[in-house]
Structures are given as C-alpha cells and as structure tokens.
Amino acid sequence: MEEAAQKAVSEIRTQVGGGRVLCALSGGVDSTVTAVLLHKAIGDKLQCIYVDTGLMREGETQSIAQMFARLEISLECVDARARFLKQLEGVTEPETKRKRIGAEFIAVFEEAAARFSDIEFLAQGTLRSDVVESLPSQGGGAAVKSHHNVGGLPERMKLKLVEPLKNLFKDEVRKLGRHLGLEAAFIERQPFPGPGLAVRILGEVTQAKLALLRKADALLQEEVVHLQHKPWQVFAVLLPVQSVGVTRDKRTYAQALALRAVDSQDGMTAKPTHLPWAFLDKVSARLLSEVEGINRVVLDISAKPPSTIEWE
Numbered sequence: 001m002e003e004a005a006q007k008a009v010s011e012i013r014t015q016v017g018g019g020r021v022l023c024a025l026s027g028g029v030d031s032t033v034t035a036v037l038l039h040k041a042i043g044d045k046l047q048c049i050y051v052d053t054g055l056m057r058e059g060e061t062q063s064i065a066q067m068f069a070r071l072e073i074s075l076e077c078v079d080a081r082a083r084f085l086k087q088l089e090g091v092t093e094p095e096t097k098r099k100r101i102g103a104e105f106i107a108v109f110e111e112a113a114a115r116f117s118d119i120e121f122l123a124q125g126t127l128r129s130d131v132v133e134s135l136p137s138q139g140g141g142a143a144v145k146s147h148h149n150v151g152g153l154p155e156r157m158k159l160k161l162v163e164p165l166k167n168l169f170k171d172e173v174r175k176l177g178r179h180l181g182l183e184a185a186f187i188e189r190q191p192f193p194g195p196g197l198a199v200r201i202l203g204e205v206t207q208a209k210l211a212l213l214r215k216a217d218a219l220l221q222e223e224v225v226h227l228q229h230k231p232w233q234v235f236a237v238l239l240p241v242q243s244v245g246v247t248r249d250k251r252t253y254a255q256a257l258a259l260r261a262v263d264s265q266d267g268m269t270a271k272p273t274h275l276p277w278a279f280l281d282k283v284s285a286r287l288l289s290e291v292e293g294i295n296r297v298v299l300d301i302s303a304k305p306p307s308t309i310e311w312e
Contacts, residue, residue, distance in 0.1 A: 001179040005037070008164050008176075012041040019120035021162060022113050023048040024105065025075065027056075027064035028192050030125030030165060033177040037164055038123055039073050040180065047074050047119070049112045051105060054081030054210065055196030058218040067186070080108050088198060088205040094312035097205070101195045110158055122159035126166045127173065129267045133308075169266035190233045191267065199312040203240035208293075213238045216257055216291050223283050231273040234261040236287075237300070237311050245295030247288075254295035257287060262309055270304040 021038055025031045025048045038046045048068065052061050061077060068075040087100045106122075113119040165173055170191065177187040197213050198205050216236045224234055237258040245252040259280070264270035284297040300307075 001175050004172075005040075005176060005179055008037055009041040012038060012162065012164055015162060016042060016045070016121050018045075020045045020047065020116065020118045021121040021123050022109060022116070022119050022159065023123040024109055024125075025050045025064070025068075026125070026192070026194060027060060027067070028125070029177060029187060029189060030127055030170075030173055032067075032125075032182065032186070033173050033180065034123055034125040034163075034165055035068075035073055036071065036180045036182065037176070038162070039071075044074070046123075047076070047116055049076050049078060049109055051078045051080050051108050053084040053101070053105075053196055054207075055084060055101075055198045055205075057192070057197070057221075058214050076112065078108055078112060080104070083108070084198075085205070085207065090204060092203050094199065097198055097312065098195055101198060113159060120160060121162045123162040123164070125173075126163040127267075128167055128169050131166060132268070169268070171265050190231075190235070193310050199310050200235060201238045202311060209238055212255075212291060212293050216287055216294065219286055219290060220259070220283060223279065223286070227276070227279060229273070231261040231275075232264045232270070233309060234259070234273070236260070239298075241296075243296050247295060252295045254293050256296040256298060257291075257294050258298050258300050258311070259283070260300040260309070260311070262304065264304070264309070267309065268304075270309050272301040272303060275299075 021042060023031070023035045023038055023046060025035055027050060035046070035048050050061070050064050050068075065075065065077060084101065084104055087104050088097060091097050091100060109122055113122075165176075168176070174187050178184065193199050197210055197217070201209050201213055213236060216238075220234065220236050224230060237260060239256045239258055241256045242253050243256060245254060259275075261273040261275055262270035263273050280299065287294055287297055300311075
C-alpha cells in the first residue's frame with residue numbers, strides 16, 4: 001500500500017503541475033481519502049468544497065466540518081439545499097434524478113471555483129465500481145445506473161477532472177485510507193451514495209419525505225451499533241406505497257419503509273445480511289412508534305446481482 005500511495009501522489013503532482021485543485025467533498029470515505037491524498041501531494045494548493053445538498057444524513061454537515069478541521073485541510077461549506085430541491089421537483093425517474101444532481105454539483109463547484117484564483121481542476125472520489133456501473137453493458141445495452149460523479153457530469157465542463165481512486169475498489173480505498181492515517185471508525189463506516197437520500201426516496205423528493213427518511217435512518221443506525229456482526233451497508237428506503245394501518249386505535253393510511261442490509265467486499269456483488277430477528281423486531285417497533293408517517297416496515301433480501309444495492 002505504501003507503493004500504491006506513493007504512485008498516486010506522484011501521478012497527482014504530474015497531472016496538476018502547479019495548478020490549484022478544487023475537491024468535491026461528500027464527507028464519505030471515498031472523497032475524504034481523495035482529499036487526504038491530494039493534500040499529501042499538493043498541500044495548500046488544495047481547496048475542498050462541501051456542498052450541503054439537503055440530501056444528507058442527520059448531523060452530516062457538522063460532522064464533516066469538524067473532521068476536516070482536525071485534518072487541517074481547507075474546507076468551505078456551501079448551502080445549496082434550496083437549489084437541489086428545486087432541481088428535483090416533480091422528478092420520479094431514477095436516472096433523471098442522478099443526472100440532475102450531478103449537473104447541479106458541477107454548477108455549484110464551478111461557481112465556487114470562480115471565488116478562488118487559479119483553480120483548474122476538479123477532484124472527485126470516483127471508484128472503479130462507479131465507472132463500471134455507469135458504462136454500457138458489453139452487449140451494447142444500457143448502463144446499470146449513472147453515478148452522480150460519472151453519468152451526471154456535463155459534456156462542456158470547464159474544470160479538468162482529477163480522479164486518483166478511479167482504478168480502485170472500495171476495499172482498496174479503505175486500505176489506502178488506513179495507510180494515510182485516517183481513523184479506523186471512519187474508514188469502516190458504511191458507503192453512502194453520492195446523490196444522498198434522493199436515491200433512497202422512490203418517487204419525487206420533497207422536504208417532508210427527506211425529514212421522514214432522515215429520522216428513520218438515524219433511528220436505524222442507533223440500533224445497528226449493537227449488532228455483533230455489522231453489515232457492510234444497512235439503510236432504509238422510503239417506498240411510494242401507502243397502506244392501511246392502525247395507530248393508537250385510529251385508522252391510518254401511511255407509507256411503507258424498506259430495510260436493506262448487505263455484506264460485500266467491493267460493492268460489485270453483495271449478499272443480503274442475515275439480521276437477527278430480535279434486531280428486526282426492535283427496529284420495526286421503534287420505526288412504527290417513533291416516525292410519524294410510517295405504518296409498515298418490510299425487509300429487502302435481494303442479492304446483487306440481479307438487484308443493485310441501492311434501489312435507484
């Protein structure tokens with residue numbers, strides 16, 4: 001891993017020369033490892049930008065700001081919540097969601113770049129799995145799905161791309177992060193999609209749905225820490241399905257929530273995690289009693305392939 005890190009640093013220096021780099025930061029493992037690698041290669045020529053899309057998990061923005069302060073890497077937070085919601089109004093088709101989010105990311109970063117002198121490059125935490133899934137199939141069919149940092153990029157982008165992780169899979173990125181000195185608890189955190197909660201809300205994304213899913217996700221993660229075997233990824237998906245229920249002796253007609261837990265090494269394939277029934281029972285009971293607007297919880301036990309890990 002020492003050799004791989006040195007090679008990556010050398011390639012970054014060769015690619016950017018004396019130019020400044022704007023790093024698109026999500027706060028996840030991939031973009032953070034990218035930022036630390038860039039900082040090692042070019043120091044203060046790196047400027048990180050974190051965009052608060054309004055599509056993140058509970059407390060995410062504050063957590064990211066604190067971590068980068070500890071790492072002593074320059075970070076600017078941009079509040080673009082209203083912009084992203086506007087882009088997603090009335091959108092229900094998954095590929096359209098991803099591409100609109102990707103295009104808006106680039107628009108925000110290009111505007112941010114204009115506030116800094118000599119910005120020539122945009123760095124992203126794109127992985128090999130992102131690239132593979134975004135390409136057409138070998139038989140000439142459609143791609144599996146466009147990742148926000150691949151399929152959503154506009155053709156006439158002004159900044160040149162720097163993607164030091166694009167030939168690595170998730171497990172390799174984790175190893176690189178450990179080598180670079182990132183905390184183990186952070187390195188082992190669950191993957192989170194670039195488009196955020198937007199691809200975990202099937203159908204139109206609204207402020208109300210985001211608030212509901214954010215609360216459900218926080219509750220789920222509170223319980224996950226007590227599992228002896230922690231899944232590679234576990235999350236909730238808000239379904240565009242309503243059903244009849246009973247809450248406090250009153251009839252309800254509310255939404256269904258799907259729980260998804262998988263084990264994987266690199267994200268290219270995955271098997272459903274065999275979650276303990278006691279865990280599922282407790283999580284379901286809490287969701288139904290503590291999250292208003294949910295009256296049914298279902299479990300997704302699909303493998304990848306044929307299903308993808310995320311629903312959209």
